[in-house]
Amino acid sequence: MTVTTPPDPLNFFWFIPTYGDGTYLGSETQQRPPEFGYFREVAQAVDRLGFGGVLLPTGQACEESWVTASGLATVTEKLKFLVALRPGVVQPAYAARQTAALDRLSNGRLLLNVVVGGNPVELAGDGVFLPHDQRYEQAAEFLRIWSGLVSGERVDFSGKHYRIEKGRLDFPPVQNPPPLYFGGSSEAGIDLAAEQCELYLTWGEPLEAVAGKIAAARSRAAARGRKLRFGIRLHFIVRETEAEAWAAADKLISRISDEQIEIAYKRFTQQMDSVGQRRMAELHGGRRDKLLVAPNLWAGVGLVRGGAGTALVGTPAQVAERLREYQALGIDTVIGSGYPHLEESYRVAELLFPELGINVARRGVSRAIQNEFGVDETARKLASAS
Numbered sequence: 048m049t050v051t052t053p054p055d056p057l058n059f060f061w062f063i064p065t066y067g068d069g070t071y072l073g074s075e076t077q078q079r080p081p082e083f084g085y086f087r088e089v090a091q092a093v094d095r096l097g098f099g100g101v102l103l104p105t106g107q108a109c110e111e112s113w114v115t116a117s118g119l120a121t122v123t124e125k126l127k128f129l130v131a132l133r134p135g136v137v138q139p140a141y142a143a144r145q146t147a148a149l150d151r152l153s154n155g156r157l158l159l160n161v162v163v164g165g166n167p168v169e170l171a172g173d174g175v176f177l178p179h180d181q182r183y184e185q186a187a188e189f190l191r192i193w194s195g196l197v198s199g200e201r202v203d204f205s206g207k208h209y210r211i212e213k214g215r216l217d218f219p220p221v222q223n224p225p226p227l228y229f230g231g232s233s234e235a236g237i238d239l240a241a242e243q244c245e246l247y248l249t250w251g252e253p254l255e256a257v258a259g260k261i262a263a264a265r266s267r268a269a270a271r272g273r274k275l276r277f278g279i280r281l282h283f284i285v286r287e288t289e290a291e292a293w294a295a296a297d298k299l300i301s302r303i304s305d306e307q308i309e310i311a312y313k314r315f316t317q318q319m320d321s322v323g324q325r326r327m328a329e330l331h332g333g334r335r336d337k338l339l340v341a342p343n344l345w346a347g348v349g350l351v352r353g354g355a356g357t358a359l360v361g362t363p364a365q366v367a368e369r370l371r372e373y374q375a376l377g378i379d380t381v382i383g384s385g386y387p388h389l390e391e392s393y394r395v396a397e398l399l400f401p402e403l404g405i406n407v408a409r410r411g412v413s414r415a416i417q418n419e420f421g422v423d424e425t426a427r428k429l430a431s432a433s
């Protein structure tokens with residue numbers, strides 16, 4: 048008889064909506080503006096609910112992620128913060144100082160997401176004019192300098208994109224060093240992850256596609272004598288019944304116009320040069336009638352949202368089953384989100400976490416006090432005797 052030990056529960060992260068939040072995609076009705084007070088509500092909720100961390104997106108349309116994470120770190124206890132390192136936008140030595148400061152301020156709760164960017168128009172606005180693969184070449188140099196500095200080395204570096212003389216970091220980070228996550232899907236991106244990163248992130252693509260990306264990243268890391276961990280980025284629409292879940296999915300995109308879909312599709316496929324973004328757009332092809340791309344995997348969000356465009360939709364048991372399939376491929380971390388992010392974080396924690404064995408301790412609430420949420424044994428006996 049073979050005894051298989053179940054895998055460890057997933058590390059389940061959530062998302063801070065630093066460009067705003069809402070109930071309907073593509074509509075101004077019931078929108079929430081990007082305010083620090085709201086980010087704090089989401090961060091404090093997910094910290095208490097047992098999420099392991101939060102991703103803060105980076106880009107022109109987002110509130111600045113390092114400043115936001117610094118504020119949130121002071122009002123949370125255990126939550127980790129996945130914040131972007133931006134080669135080309137920020138200098139590596141300065142990024143190393145920011146890294147150490149935020150890691151110290153949060154007492155070792157900082158994680159780094161290496162983002163080279165995938166939209167040349169937006170990158171030009173930040174002063175970055177390099178073509179796709181050269182951005183990765185620059186990122187490789189950036190990470191060598193950054194890694195040296197945060198590991199306490201003195202750095203002298205002369206490369207194609209950066210030159211550093213007698214670089215040093217006087218205040219070290221708490222973690223030695225804080226881990227690097229990475230989410231590009233191109234060949235050059237996977238090479239960078241294989242060479243210098245710890246955890247490779249994929250968008251929520253169907254199982255076979257994710258399996259292919261993991262195999263490629265894993266073998267390229269192995270060729271360098273390295274091992275990678277893996278994570279996936281998905282939205283979640285979890286309800287008690289499947290019908291309710293699909294109704295919620297339909298409602299979320301019910302106010303998007305055809306014109307909005309067309310404009311977004313053009314941006315994803317013509318303006319952007321990100322391979323990952325192109326793969327996400329190809330899942331639905333800009334069509335509302337092609338949104339179910341795998342069992343319980345729905346591409347509706349990606350009609351108008353760049354990046355994470357798929358959601359797992361279904362009952363807690365169905366969604367947990369789908370996640371276990373990804374987990375069997377080697378995924379150990381999930382970065383989730385849902386609209387609106389505050390309410391959906393509760394749904395995920397209350398409906399899905401029990402299925403996944405996450406934060407089990409929190410549910411051991413004493414029912415010594417009888418109220419409308421529970422009936423204790425004494426009350427039951429009294430009721431049946433009377």
Ligand SMILES: Cc1cc2nc3c(=O)[nH]c(=O)nc-3n(C[C@H](O)[C@H](O)[C@H](O)COP(=O)(O)O)c2cc1C
Pocket residue numbers: 103104105106131160161162163164165229230231232233234235236237248249250280320321322323324354382
């Ligand atoms: C989980 C995850 C989070 C990402 N976050 C951001 C982000 O906040 N801002 C951004 O511009 N790109 C983000 N990206 C995109 C990539 O970092 C990368 O810049 C882009 O996909 C181009 O790379 P590629 O052509 O190798 O796919 C993210 C990707 C993943 C998988």
